[in-house]
Amino acid sequence: MGADDGRRVTITAIAREAGVSVPTVSRVLNGRSDVAPDTRERVEELLRHHGYRRRTSRSVRRAGLVDLVFNDLDSPWAVEIIRGVEDVGHGAGVGTVVSAIHRQPTAARQWLQNLRTRATDGVIFVTSHLSPPLHAQLRRLNVPVVVVDPAGVPAMDVPTIGATNWAGGLAATEHLLAIGHRRIGFVAGPTHLLCSRARLDGYRAGLEAAGVPVDDALIYPGDFYHASGFAGGTALLDLADPPTGIFASSDQMAFGVYEAIRRRGLRVPDDVSVVGFDDLPEARWASPPLTTVRQPLVEMGRLAARTVLRLAQGEGIDSPRVELATEMVVRDSTAAPLTGSPASA
Amino acid sequence: MGADDGRRVTITAIAREAGVSVPTVSRVLNGRSDVAPDTRERVEELLRHHGYRRRTSRSVRRAGLVDLVFNDLDSPWAVEIIRGVEDVGHGAGVGTVVSAIHRQPTAARQWLQNLRTRATDGVIFVTSHLSPPLHAQLRRLNVPVVVVDPAGVPAMDVPTIGATNWAGGLAATEHLLAIGHRRIGFVAGPTHLLCSRARLDGYRAGLEAAGVPVDDALIYPGDFYHASGFAGGTALLDLADPPTGIFASSDQMAFGVYEAIRRRGLRVPDDVSVVGFDDLPEARWASPPLTTVRQPLVEMGRLAARTVLRLAQGEGIDSPRVELATEMVVRDSTAAPLTGSPASA
DNA sequence: TTGAGTTGCGGAAAAGTTCCGGAGTTTTTC
DNA sequence: GAAAAACTCCGGAACTTTTCCGCAACTCAA
Structure with a gap:
């Protein structure tokens, strides 16, 4: 596009073409206010069309x-x-x-x-x-x-x-699988966010790699906030065959899941394991401290x-x-599932 | 929706459209009395419709x-x-x-x-x-x-x-006293902050009003952060005659106290009651939900x-x-103290 | 020095305000 | 009842304020 004919584009050329003076173009470039809106637009259009670039890297005026x-x-x-x-x-x-x-x-x-x-x-x-x-x-x-x-x-x-949201989702799922969980619930984030979808896909990939079928009933659509974690935890525990571990794709939702578990009179991690995502400072201080996937925010x-x-x-x-890179941080909210429950080891 | 087609709306355009002169529009804008009511109304309608804005900011130059x-x-x-x-x-x-x-x-x-x-x-x-x-x-x-x-x-x-930090500290202390606590620990904030001192004074005032002597051993110097809450909770529980309730002057320290209590194998609020200060959003979602003093941050x-x-x-x-004004928010982290204290129950 | 770009200054033009007077209407006076 | 006075409403013109942009002087790097 720019079609810069060999020579570099200068504001002098832009000014001539726009029918304004050189200082005016300079003012547009520097975001000064004293330029008429349509003049500004005309000049900006030409600057863009010619792909104007500042001459030197040094003399950039910073806004601070x-x-x-x-x-x-x-x-x-x-x-x-x-x-x-x-x-x-x-x-x-x-x-x-x-x-x-x-x-x-x-x-x-x-x-x-x-x-x-x-x-x-x-x-x-x-x-x-x-x-x-x-x-x-x-x-x-x-x-x-x-x-x-x-x-x-x-x-x-x-x-x-x-x-690395996908890798993080995978790591969390693998962690739960490694300590013996087979029925793992997932509380998702908003589907319009790329990071949510990547975490969900990591979860799915982890299950599939371990030969555990993905059960859509175990996937609850959340929105990263506390309340949806609570709702998701409640819904998952209400299932006929509830999960022994729940992976919430944000720490805040994980705290909501804590609350849902607590309301049931169950305990973390004895009855249900919980994994979060983010590693907010409060994850370290939750009761119990939350196993989570650290994002270097x-x-x-x-x-x-x-x-x-x-x-x-x-x-x-x-x-x-x-x-x-994300990093798996194992704390006290995950443990092996109860062996006794429905069947046995 | 004024649909201002690029150009700015001027009173000249308004005047032309309303079929009046420019000065008349100006008079309407400045609330002069010498304009016929229906003329005024017509002009005002057009001004509104076009979303006219005064050109001059009239005020001092703002940095924004x-x-x-x-x-x-x-x-x-x-x-x-x-x-x-x-x-x-x-x-x-x-x-x-x-x-x-x-x-x-x-x-x-x-x-x-x-x-x-x-x-x-x-x-x-x-x-x-x-x-x-x-x-x-x-x-x-x-x-x-x-x-x-x-x-x-x-x-x-x-x-x-x-x-109202003093009133908040008083309210929290009165709450613990009201449900039967007599030995109440306090985890203070940094002493160089006015709000810390006010909360501490509120605590003292509450005890004194109830005829409970202030025991300096029950006052731990914290810094508002998690870690000092943990340290404070640990120190208070290590006392020969530990408190049955702990008032932490920030929610974060209260969460640290939770952790200290949990590490002891004790439970909130069954064994020890905890009150925080701030009412951060996560207080609602802690396990158990934290009784705290709400600050309208x-x-x-x-x-x-x-x-x-x-x-x-x-x-x-x-x-x-x-x-x-602060506001006392009672949730699930406070309860009456165990009657038998060390033994019984 | 030279060329590219920036800035202070001033002026033209536009936008908005105020003064004033005039047309039309209403009220007062004789 | 007619003229005069007073009032209402609005436009023209002069005035003030603000915008916008060019000139020329300046800075900065090659």
């Missing part, structure tokens, strides 16, 4: 801010990501702007509106859909974007950062921040898709 | 950012505050910049350095000491400051926002944001010191 956008800000999960981003940002002398767009397009538009009035060095979306129009707008503003735990398919040319935040800052400097990216 | 500074970003506690601030900020079209200064003066200096390169409409400190030099610097920059849960004395002329964040934005607009403040 990185945007971190969540769908919802209602989980301890979020703090871990914030910590990672803030840590790197702090070291690099950039502030971290945290927003929640609550899945509403109006909120997203309002956020974008605010973004226009100031500047940003880059945007990190977390488990967000990053709607095409929004992405197009950001592209027009020439703002680098990174997505953590992308919702849909890896998408276009946006770098994404995640964890802080490290994911750090990496996202470093990536977006590199992009902001015009530097390249090693890989458009990075998955950090 | 509010800074939210924590000491450490390592507790679910922080998310609640962030949610509140972000919520109000989002509504007002300002971004929320989250920072952690890790109690280090160097980090604070670095943060201030970053602040100089950009602009801010105001700063909210959370449980921070707000050292005099830092405060002086901010004052020099003419940046409004609000402190949530101030560390030291209410300080100079800085508005502060907190909760989100609301505190909201209020802080509203206050700092009002200050930024040059408006006045109703009160320099606001305390929001």
